[in-house]
Amino acid sequence: MAVLKIHDLGKAFREYDMEWQRMLSWFGARQKPANEAWVLRHVSFQLFAGECVGIVGQNGAGKSTLLKLVTGTLRPSEGSVRASGRIAAILELGMGFNPDLTGRDNARYTAGLMGLSPQQIDSIMPAVEEFAEIGEYFDQPLRTYSSGMQMRVAFSVVTAIRPEILIIDEALSVGDAYFAHKSMARIRKFREQGTTLLFVSHDPGAIQSLCDRAILLERGRLLMDGTPNAVMDYYNALIAEKENASVEVRQLESGMAQTISGTREAVVESIGLFNGAGEPVEFVNVGERVELRVSARARGDIPRLVFGYMIKDRLGQPVFGTNTHHTRQALEQLKDGQTIEFRVSFPMNLGPGSYSVSTALCSTDTHLIDNYEWRDLALLFTVANQDRDFFIGTAWVPPLIEIRRGQ
C-alpha cells in the first residue's frame, strides 16, 4: 500500500517586477512573473509502507525542496503530495528552538508543535531526556548547547513517537559518531515496525546500507529511481562527467544496472579473476590467493594513465580499493592503440558473500579530474567459506584465540 503518493510534483519560485502583481495573482488575476525558477518539476513516485528511500543529487538538485514539499512547509506549484499517516520531519538543525528556554521546555514546545497533547508530552518526556543523553544540560538554557547537543534534543523529540513517515534531511551527519549510531539504530527499529523513511544524504554508505531504493534528482528532475547500488553508481559517474563525456547504463544478465562513464580515451577490454593455477574463477575460497587481470587499450595519446580498482560488497559499499598512483606505478606517455595488462595479485581475505569489482582509468588519483573510463560491476565474484571455522562479516581477519581459565 502506498503511504506517500507524489504525482507530477513541481515547485516554482516566482519573482515579480512589482509585488502587487503577486498579490493580484492570489485572487485569480493572471500575472506574468518576471522570473520563474522551477526548482522541481514533473517528479512522480510512490512510497510504500515500511520502505526506505534515499534521495541523492548534487547541490541545487531540489532535494531539500522535495522534502519540504512532502513535509508540507512548502506548497507545490503543481502536482500533488498525498500522504497517509503522521509525518515527522527533521529538516536541518534548530527546528525553531528558543535559545533562552531550557532543553526540556524546547522539547515540550516542539512536541506541542507536532500536535501532541499535554498528557502525551508528559508521557514522552522521560524517554526524550533519556535518549538525548545530555545530562544536566537538559535543564539549562539552549544557548549553552553545542550544535550536536541541539541535534540530540531535536532528534529525540521528533522520533519520540513512531511516525508513519519519517523525513530526514542530512541531519544525522551532524553530531558525534556515538549519537549517529544510536539514532540509526532507532531508525532501523522504526523500519522494522513499518515506518516509511525518506531521507537525503550525501553519504553513499548510509544510502546503500539503509535504503531499499534510491532516487536521483538532477536539476529538479527525477533522473533515476532504482536500487541504491545502481543509483549510486550512476550518481558517481554523473559527478565525474561534467564535460565532454558520456554516461552509459547497461542492463546485465543478472538484472543489475551497470554504469560506464568517461571520455573513453582508454577503455577496459577484458577483466577476469584467476586462481593460483591460472584458471578463471567465479567462486573463491576465503583466504585463497587470486589474481585480477585487466587489459586496457589507449584510444588516443595519453600523457599519464592511472589504473584503479575497487571491490564492493553486495550493498555497494567499498571493501577495498586502490590505484597505481598510490602504488607509484602510473604510466606515462601512452600511444594511441597501445594495450596494457594489469595483473593484481592478492589473498582473498574477505568474508563469504558476493562482491563486485569496479575499475577506473584516469590520469590522477581521483576520477573527478580526467576520467577516461569508470566501469561499475565490471566483474562479479562470490567468496565462499570452504574450510575455515565459521565467521561473519566482510573481512577475513584470522584470529588466534588464547584462553586462560582462572581458579
Next chain:
Amino acid sequence: MKLMLLAIWQYRHFILTSIRNDLRTRFARSRLGAIWMILQPLAQGAIYALVLARVLGSKLPGTTNRYAYVIYLLAGLAAWSLFAEVITRCLTIFVDNASLLKKMMFPRICLPLIVSGSCLLNNLFLLLATIGIFIVIGNEPGWMWLWLPVLIGITLVFALALGLILGVLNVFVRDVAQVMNVVMQLWFWLTPIVYVVNILPGTFATVLRLNPMYAITSSYQQVLLWGNPPHVKSLSVIFLASVVMLGLAMGLFRRASPDMVDVL
C-alpha cells in the same frame, strides 16, 4: 473554517504554552524577572503622569479632581498600548517566525492567536497597574468599569484585523513595517490621548472623529474617568467593520500562505 477551528482546538495547549513561554523568555535573563511585568507599565504610567500632569500643568476642563488628567491619560494609554502592541507584533509575526515556518508543519493560525494572547496578558498587567494607581490617587472603581472587557475585545479585534493584513503584506514588501513605525507615531498624536479634543479647532476635531481609535480611547476615558457608558453606537460600527476586516485578513492570509514561505 471548520477545519481551522478544529486545528485550533487540537493545538490549544500549544498556544497556551507558547503564550507562557513568550512571557518567560521576555524576562528570562533579567534578575527581577516577572516583577518587570508590573514595574514596566507602572513606570510608564508614572512618567506620563509626572511629566505631563505636573510639568505641563494640564488640567481637564470641567472637573475639579486634580488627578483627572492622570486618569484621562492612563485610560487612553491602556487602550492605545494594546492596539499598538498587537499591530507592531502582527507586522513582523511571519518574518520573525521564518525559521519555524520553514521547518515545521503546524497550523499557521496559531501564530496570531499566540500574539493576541500574549498582548492581552501584557495589557492585563498594565490595567492592573493602572487600577493600582487609580486607587492610590482616589479614583474609586465604578460599575461602568464592567465595560472594560467589551472595550478590550473590540480593540483586539480591530488591531488584529489590521495587523494581520499588514503582517501578510510585510512578508512581501518589507517597507510596510518601516512605514508603519512612522504611521503609528503619527496615529498616536492624532488620537486624543495626551491632549483633550476640545483644545483643537472645530474642523480638525470633525476629521478626528473618522479615526476609529478616537472612539475607542474616548470610550475608555468615559468609562474610567467620567463613569459614563461608552459610545455604544460608534463602537458597534467599529466592531462590525473590524469583524468584516478580520474576515478579509483571514482570506488574504489563506491566499498568500502558499507564497509566504517561498519568500521568507
